[in-house]
Amino acid sequence: MKRTLILGTMGAALCAMSLQAAEIPAAPQTYPEGEVGRLVKLGEAIMNETNTHPLTKDLVGDNLQCKSCHLKGADGKPGTGKGIGTFIGTATAFPAYSKREKTVQTLQDRINNCFMRSMNGKRPIIDTEASIAMAAYVTWLSQGLPMKMDTKRPCSPYNSSRWAQNQKKFGAIQKKATHANYLNGKKLFETKCASCHGKNGAGVGTFPPLWGKGKDGKWLAYNTGAGMSKLNKAAAWIQSNMPLGQGGTLSDQEAADIALYVDAQPHADFDLKAHLLPKEQMGYYNSKVLDEHHSVRSNFKAFGLDVDAIRGDHVIP
Template identity: 45%
Template sequence: MSRKARGFPFDTLTILMVLILLGLAFTSLYFALSYMRVQLKGSFPPAPAQGPAASGSSGSVPTLPADFPDSLEGVVALGKEIFMNTQNHPLSKPYVGAAMACTSCHLNGGTEAKGLTLVGTATAFPAYSPREKAVITLQNRIGDCFMRSLNGTLPPLGGPVLVALDAYITSLSQGLPMRMNPKSPTGPNALKPLQVDWTQADPKRGQALFQAKCAVCHGQEGQGVVGPPLWGPKSYNAGAGMADWKNLAAFIHGAMPLGNPNLTPEEARDIAAFVDSQPRPEFVLKDHLPPAQDLGVYTSKVLDEVKKVEPVKP
């Protein structure tokens, strides 16, 4: 009986056989490539791990701690805790080198009008920074304080410490108009320079005033007692804003002695000249920067987002 009589046209059977042979060829090729991949696996570095991984590990996606607050109110509250106890809070302590907290300079949680207030500060950002020669965010500015005023290391940008502090400091500007600053990363309530003759500053007179007015809180040797250390290894370093004695003088005049600021502008000038003449850690930027892989973290808790192209709907 012919193929045509059995219902299998010759052309159809030929096509089926060709398809079967092609299938066998592709299957053989697949297994051959798989075998080669196994044999060569040791010659290449392992692929990056998928999913959540510890911050700073190479080839990973750093994430926020599992217990990081989900609500804005919770993050603001956490930011205030870090602000008030920066040198001891478990999240921020690893990045602090001084025996100081944010509130050591920004008094009463950053709300004291003449104590380096942060009310309104968030309205100035993003801002241009002449020091960085770039536009910076509030997180960048807070990170500078860790490296300079706290003589520590820059926390990861986008990480729990900077996110929480950013949220808290921004909450102090709630409802205020935006005033992005194209010249300097300072807010509308920044300290104003004292109107004094700076050429007449006398550090020796400032030392006598310090012992009489300041030592009870800051120590005879500036080591800190109930107040923060003002010089020495646990104080702010040479790159801090307070290391500019004219900035320090304005702060002293507006806020010191704590609770009863009563110094004349000239007395504040002389005390600042004395304090900033004392030894303190030097500032070398590269020594305060973390390894490149620790500079930032991915803050989203969604690690599996998928988006597809869809027709535009006018």
């Protein structure tokens, strides 16, 4: 609360954000008993080691873990951080309708979407041990909270309101972006982010990558179908969570310009079909939409922007 008061002069939006974060309840600390407890702990381990865990490593196509974006809280558990991306309260919203798939999505479906997009990987088979374990862990973090099924979007109460506000605000800012905003984003990235994520976006030590390919030619970070690849969502997530431990310190324009810079760097094209296992293995895919394509170019176009002009690769008349 003290922080909210001190930052009060920095604007109502930030203030509302801190207040909302303060209302998010603490995560439970006692694991359920027996086999449920075992699965919750397994799910937690997978969230921390997604790209190296034996049950999920073959399904992941980058160097990220779930905890890379669903940040740890003070208890050190993935997804208990209270910024945008918290898992506290997530399970209360599901099953929930999704416009993207045009079906009602379960929590496992929602998790699988982050596998195909944020993890640049393959959609796990529903009801396999890994899939149940992750859903069990996320469900445990909503223990005791009231159900609030979402009929409009597959998004939890604590994330949904913050996304909605921020997406509108940052959408409007990004639509006006120019090459000058890109240059400003680059400068800010190099002073505020590169110490951990690398000037080349590849990540330093155990700090996660943001873009590009590794020496083996494999993509390092989220693809262009991920929430983080959308200019408005990336700005909202970054403002809420980064620099690490200093969420809420970037102004709207700073967060927008940094997101513009980060998302203009190379990220894998997204072709939905390439992220599904062969038909005989994948089981039922709960979606009415089987074609979806994105690229850095199309993601910029969605905001009326030409990425070449933004980056300055082309001479602008």
